[in-house]
Amino acid sequence: AQSVTQLDSHVSVSEGTPVLLRCNYSSSYSPSLFWYVQHPNKGLQLLLKYTSAATLVKGINGFEAEFKKSETSFHLTKPSAHMSDAAEYFCVVSTTGGSYIPTFGRGTSLIVHP
């Protein structure tokens, strides 16, 4: 069984300040973890992924995430927010090997103030 909890439904930051979107997961097997972003009326775009290689994962647009097995967390960060970062962010877990059935978090809406 697997599950994902995104700890904040909304996060509000000012442009130029750091971003932290929190994600905890539960998985019976070695997980693959992903962060996706969804802009209004668009599909999802992959930001980054963790698949049992380096625990610090760098993604597109300056985002990165750190896999912490002891804390079962995969938080997404960015040093400096841009207005264009305002969107919905989804943390996703699936198991490596075997059946591919991804489980999505409920999403975190990132609001960026000028």
Place this chain on the structure above:
Amino acid sequence: KAGVTQTPRYLIKTRGQQVTLSCSPISGHRSVSWYQQTPGQGLQFLFEYFSETQRNKGNFPGRFSGRQFSNSRSEMNVSTLELGDSALYLCASSPHGNTEAFFGQGTRLTVV
């Protein structure tokens, strides 16, 4: 390379009807998966097809079905539509599955 294409983008159907949605994956991708996105339930996995075979299935009733053709294009069918089926239906493709997926823009289905 062209991205994932979903047609139609918008659809309005009446309760009780059936609907077919189409998804053309990225060239060379053999895995196509479908998702339902609603405000109440969030994003939920429907099923995944790989090389014309349904490989994985989420927890949806049998009214939701799909298929994949030899060119990897996929269709999703929903029979006997209910008001609760109103949602954004997203399709995603990947080379083999269980890796990052590339999403289409979705089909917004409204059931009235």
